[in-house]
Amino acid sequence: MVCMVSRQGRQLQRYSKAGSRIVVGYVPTVVWFGRWVDGEMGGVVGVSDAEWRSCCRCIPYKFNRGYDDVGTSMEVLVVSSPKGNGLLFPKGGWETDETIEQAALREALEEAGVQGNVEGKLGKWRYKSRTYDAYHEGIMFPMNVTQELGDWPEMHLRERKWVTVAEAKEGCQHPWMKEALERLVRRVSSSRRNSAAPAS
Numbered sequence: 205m206v207c208m209v210s211r212q213g214r215q216l217q218r219y220s221k222a223g224s225r226i227v228v229g230y231v232p233t234v235v236w237f238g239r240w241v242d243g244e245m246g247g248v249v250g251v252s253d254a255e256w257r258s259c260c261r262c263i264p265y266k267f268n269r270g271y272d273d274v275g276t277s278m279e280v281l282v283v284s285s286p287k288g289n290g291l292l293f294p295k296g297g298w299e300t301d302e303t304i305e306q307a308a309l310r311e312a313l314e315e316a317g318v319q320g321n322v323e324g325k326l327g328k329w330r331y332k333s334r335t336y337d338a339y340h341e342g343i344m345f346p347m348n349v350t351q352e353l354g355d356w357p358e359m360h361l362r363e364r365k366w367v368t369v370a371e372a373k374e375g376c377q378h379p380w381m382k383e384a385l386e387r388l389v390r391r392v393s394s395s396r397r398n399s400a401a402p403a404s
Contacts, residue, residue: 317356
């Protein structure tokens, strides 16, 4: 059975040691001038580590049958922002009664009406919020979608749309989102090549 009401309130919300709310999923923001260094994003001059708000993001994906090429067969799910600011990956708060993977699954269900398997992290990026005077640290996870529901908690607030990898790359509002998507495609392509290789 699926809960058809989104969680509300902050009673169980997780906070960082610096007092920032920890969020999973996708928050509409803009990338600043950071850089990716040895698996971690380099710092920003004048911003201490205590000022970063942790975020976790999920890229829901599925495959269409009949195609061998990942770029042709794989689609990713995007949702509309409640404020109408384009199409985004699902996001939300990470609460004290759940793991980060459970939070990502819950947010994908609440915002996009999908269920599936959260896979290993794609990476971590740091960026400045366009909406708030805050800095965020985003952790991206892929989610292999196993079920798409007809009804979900935020279906009246958001639209969902399956798009090709090329369409998603074209529509990515932020360079770090495109980089995470490219990492997912490389990972899936490598995994498919390895599983198709004859055993020695």
